[in-house]
Amino acid sequence: MNYLSLIAGVQEMAQNELPIEEQGAEATEITLNFVDLAFKGGWIMIPIFALSVIAMYIFLERYFAIRKATKEDSNFMNRIRDYIHEGKIDSALALCQSKDTPVSRMISKGIKRIGRPLNDVNAAIENIGNLEVSKLEKNLPTLATVAGAAPMIGFLGTVMGMIQAFYDMSNAGNNIDVGLLSSGIYQAMVTTVAGLTVGIIAYFAYNILVAKVEKVVFNMEATTTEFMDLLNEPIK
Numbered sequence: 001m002n003y004l005s006l007i008a009g010v011q012e013m014a015q016n017e018l019p020i021e022e023q024g025a026e027a028t029e030i031t032l033n034f035v036d037l038a039f040k041g042g043w044i045m046i047p048i049f050a051l052s053v054i055a056m057y058i059f060l061e062r063y064f065a066i067r068k069a070t071k072e073d074s075n076f077m078n079r080i081r082d083y084i085h086e087g088k089i090d091s092a093l094a095l096c097q098s099k100d101t102p103v104s105r106m107i108s109k110g111i112k113r114i115g116r117p118l119n120d121v122n123a124a125i126e127n128i129g130n131l132e133v134s135k136l137e138k139n140l141p142t143l144a145t146v147a148g149a150a151p152m153i154g155f156l157g158t159v160m161g162m163i164q165a166f167y168d169m170s171n172a173g174n175n176i177d178v179g180l181l182s183s184g185i186y187q188a189m190v191t192t193v194a195g196l197t198v199g200i201i202a203y204f205a206y207n208i209l210v211a212k213v214e215k216v217v218f219n220m221e222a223t224t225t226e227f228m229d230l231l232n233e234p235i236k
Contacts, residue, residue: 042187044157045194048150052198055146058139059205066136066212069102070219077223080107081230089114102132102216103223110227118231125224132220136213140206147202154195161188 076099083092089111096108109128113121165185 042157042161042191044153044160044187044191047153048191048194048198051146051150051153051202055143055198055202055205058143059209062139062209066209066216069136069216070212071101072219073099076104077226080227084111084114084230102129102136103220105132106220106224107227114231118228121231122228125227129220129224133213133217136216140209140213143202143206143209147199147206150198150202151195154191154193154199157191157195158188161185161191
């Protein structure tokens with residue numbers, strides 16, 4: 001009986017200890033959210049955060065602006081051709097003005113130059129095209145700057161954090177512990193991650209916008225060629 005009682009007592013103790021251990025593990029578990037990490041990065045996180053806001057604003061603003069410029073009317077040039085062949089120049093201009101796109105503004109400029117030498121017409125269209133491309137590329141250099149500057153600022157925070165950690169070590173003498181070094185090391189690691197994250201996202205955003213601008217430019221060049229071919233067609 002004594003032996004059985006001992007076994008029963010051990011089993012009861014094991015059952016009672018399991019929840020206590022789990023509770024202890026949960027109590028000692030450390031959770032760290034994004035906001036806590038951001039604060040541990042120190043003041044260097046402020047310019048990194050500002051760059052992230054700038055990058056997001058530029059990307060969204062340019063994305064929708066370029067998306068609007070890429071809207072195509074498959075029947076646009078056919079209608080322009082019909083109006084020009086019928087001598088309805090005013091109708092062709094009205095059609096161009098109703099389409100708020102870079103292509104329509106280029107063709108509108110070309111229609112206004114009808115009757116002049118073809119070289120003059122082509123030069124006028126190219127000038128408008130250059131202005132339209134410049135508008136589409138607005139703020140893209142700034143986005144590229146963010147993509148390069150954010151990681152550099154993050155690395156600056158890394159160096160500053162390591163300097164702080166070594167400074168604390170030198171002042172602590174023989175009383176060095178992990179808690180003493182954690183502040184500088186946190187700053188070093190967090191700013192690196194934050195800077196690289198913002199830089200990578202801005203880099204991908206920049207390349208997405210550049211690809212979209214190139215698509216618009218290709219469409220503008222194709223439409224210009226089609227319009228000049230239209231002016232070269234013999235009058236029936």
